[in-house]
Amino acid sequence: MQTDTTSIVRVDAKAKADGSLQYSDDLPFDGLYAFIIRSQKAHAKILSIVYDENFDFSEFTIVSYEDIEGKNINPIIYDDQPFLAQEYVKFIGEPILLLAHKDKTLLQKAQKHIFITYKELPQTLTFQEDKIFKRIRKTKGEKPKKELLTLSKTYTTPYQEHIYLEPQTMVAFYNQGEIKIVGSMQCPFYVEESLEALSGKKIEIEQAPTGGAFGGKEDYPSLMAAYVYLLSKKAKQDVKLTLSRTEDIAFSTKRHPSQITLTSQFDKKGKLYSLQAKILLDGGAYATLSSVVLTRLVLHIAGFYDIDYIDVDAYAYATNTPPNGAFRGFGAPQAFFALERHIDDIAKKLHFNPADIRKINLPTPQTKLLTDVEVKEYKEYNNLFTQAMQQSDFYAKYLNKEPNKGIGMSLFFHGGGFVGLGEEFLNSKVSLYLKENAQVEIKVSSTEMGQGAMTTLPQMVAKELKIDPSYVIYTIPNTKKVPNSGPTVSSRTIMIVGTLLQKATKKLKNTLGVYNSTQEYEQQVSIYLQTNKTREFQAQYQKPKDFYWDEERFSGYGYSGYSLGCYIAEVAIDPITFQVYVENFYAFHDVGEVINLTLAQGQVEGAIAQGLGYALLEDLVYENAKVKNPHISHYVAPLASDMPKNIKIEFLNTQASPKGLGELPIDGVAPAIINAVANALDIEPNTIPLTPENLEKLCR
Amino acid sequence: MQIVKPTTLQEALELLEKNQEGEIFAGGSDIIVSLLEKKPNFLIDITHISSLQQIQQQKGQLFLGALTTINTLLENPLIQNYTPLLYEASQNFASHQVRNLATIGGNITNNSPVADLIAPLLVLNTQVVLSQKNKQRTIPLQELIQQYKTLQLHQEILTTFIVPFQNGFHYYRKVGMRQKLSIAKVALALYKTDTHTFVSANGVNKFVQRLSHVETLLNQKNFTKKQLQEAIVLDTNPHSKKEYKRRVLFNMLGDALSLW
């Protein structure tokens, strides 16, 4: 057992604990409140918008697409999403108009006096081959010729809503014609890009303390920012937009629901020879991030298993529902639910221990993935599996099964950073600023949203400089004050941005000469500052030497590094009510060096909660193209009493260079839990959430 | 909107008689959203009437003021000692913070099909006291629960619940969407004395009521599993599909039977 020297208290702990930290809605504000008038139809042509003559709109600021000076397109990948509906609406809830008024209570009232008429058009709510955003078709290897057993099953996963505790909030501060945007967000430069498209200008964007995000504040804040910007510009006043929880649940981005059919071929020992995957991902009305979610899903769907023939046909398709978006995991939770349930289904068919099916298919040096490359981490993966099985005592527990109790596992990974050439495209830049008092300021666009970036990034720099982290200050991301080190997504913050910071730090360190104590460090800085003008030390992303990716042939490394995970869940089912209790949970990881152990554990525990919710509790039901019951009383997230009684967390291989941890943990939770339920009751659940009702159906 | 805060029941009843369109305000934690939408002209805030918040016992009965909060029920040993079924049901009621605001009267008068306290109070043969200016009547709770959602109490205020001390076996089990702070999917309340078994459940009908067919069966000497299943169907809106809830009720009843 190593002693933990990494767990310094997070730098923003005090202000959060004493309640003084100001989030977007806490900032002093004396302006107008914004409100979105949304489409009531899933697919329609807007025929007319009429304002009730008998209602006084004179004090309202009203904005429509006509007020957009630049382009009415939010720039994300396929550029198909308008900021405001123009001629057509494509989902219930699509923003059409924006209102602002000093008195919040009048906004709801005004809505009732705006009459929009529509000509309804046919709705698309299921997969249609002529309405797709992206298709990925790739085959690797040769179809097996020998006679084999086969199993084909379809797995489905639902929407998931982030329920960040702080609802979406954005403020536009107006100052003599200049507008500054402050708000809850993950990616200030995404917002800058969107507003530049909207207005033709680079607007100053600053992240305010953000009360949770999980991907839900990756692209949606760009819309929020566009709306307050437009209103602020027209009204020449400060404008604030906050979504109510109900509005947020109903209309903001969600995890993509998936339907994955896996057809595998294997011998009677369970050795896989072929895996075919047909993947359907519902993107909602506009493409936004769907193509990338699909790509990540495809790159994770076959795991790291040694399979000769892999054949994938994957679609992200359009429906007349609110666009889906990023949510921690970003396609990998969907992929591993299907894959890891399938492995257990194969085990069941063969009457084998599910761990043995995984064991016999672990990657070797010869294993080739769907994208034609080797598994660089095959050794670490094998080791992780062995350690996890040993420390959790999986085999013995599997044999000693009790009635209504079960054990299940999942083996998984998460590619860090942007896929393929994405990191090259981002071309991230970081900068360090050396101050007179020997403090070092970090300038990156990585945002703190609870995961601890404003603590761990300084820790990485401090470690490199061999000084106390208190000397390293993280600068609040403001697009006018920091370089663009890319968005805070994709588990790239430590792995990509942190590594770049280490590079920049090395440059700084090299200029300082030798020092062996903090005092000496300060002396060296003093000497340096007397004779040198350069205060800023930068580093820019460079593609790793042996990394290649061919998008057209879907071939290459996918990601430059992979975090690895193996989870085991022990469950008990109440035979009276069909409720599932997760009693013990073992979480094994290889993410290389752990920068801050307490924060890392927090990431795992939080992800276990979200994954447990995904598996058992969170049921976002759509009916007639909209969320049936968008209330937090009906979409229930786990409370303390829903958590596994015992959670054991281990990090292996902590000498290796650090890889991402933000998303990895959520990828493996649902399959481990559902596999445990399958084991407990000898059933084959292929859908989540496995609510008591859904479980009861399987037990008839 | 005008708000008045009577400090005695008499005051409140007089105000109610004088102002026909007045709405009673008892905290409203269950109905705050709809209340704000309704925008009544005249609100009679009865939360300052201390006589409505008392818990007393007399001659083998508990007298619970309608404005007793759920946490007050949990904190008063009389409830735990004499009406433990009500105590158990209160433990699974919403959350700690809500239990400090929610009242037993509010839960009953909101009359939700998933209300937590109606089923236990019904099987305990609770009576309610309804007051008007110069008039008071006491009727079984059962009679009050006639309509779906929010009882129209006209010009009456529900002031007191009269709950006889328990003298027998009870069973309570609630299944929600998660372990705590959840609207009920279904909950079973059962109370068995020497002479009779009383059964009620929420989540299975338009308004919470006693399960009469199940009761009839349980009060017989013998019955089969099939008969019990059929009785459950008859008592839970037979034309609707409710396989999960019916199966869970069946399981819970079996659990209760095995325990008594």
Added chain:
Amino acid sequence: MQITCTINNETKKFNITPTQRALDLLRENGFTSVKEGCGGGECGACSIFFNDKLVNSCLLLAFELDGATVFTLEGLQKETKTLQENFAKTGAIQCGFCTSGFILRSYDYLKTTQTPTLQEIEDALDGNLCRCTGYKKIIEAITRSTECK
């Protein structure tokens, strides 16, 4: 209409509208540790002490504060110092939005017991939602705060 109440031991007079929520009144008057997470009494981020009882201020109307005694985290800094330190030390804070609600509830709960079991703490936290931490470190912080007293 005008109301008078005591907030954190200070007498305050406010002009309010009948349908205003207590949550909004508090936040508009600088008590921003009281957060709106859901508006429906489900998350506990808006918890306040109202006449010594911890309640969701989103379920209280402002006029109900008339004559009442209110405490927010701003006014309980000394009383919650140990809890705050333990929340910080154990990693019980991530995004921090739920933290003031949890600190108040923990303070409220620890008034009733110094030897809670894990189950009892979990049950006590039935009105506080956290989406970041998974609750384990929050429970650890609460347990530590009993030992420290």
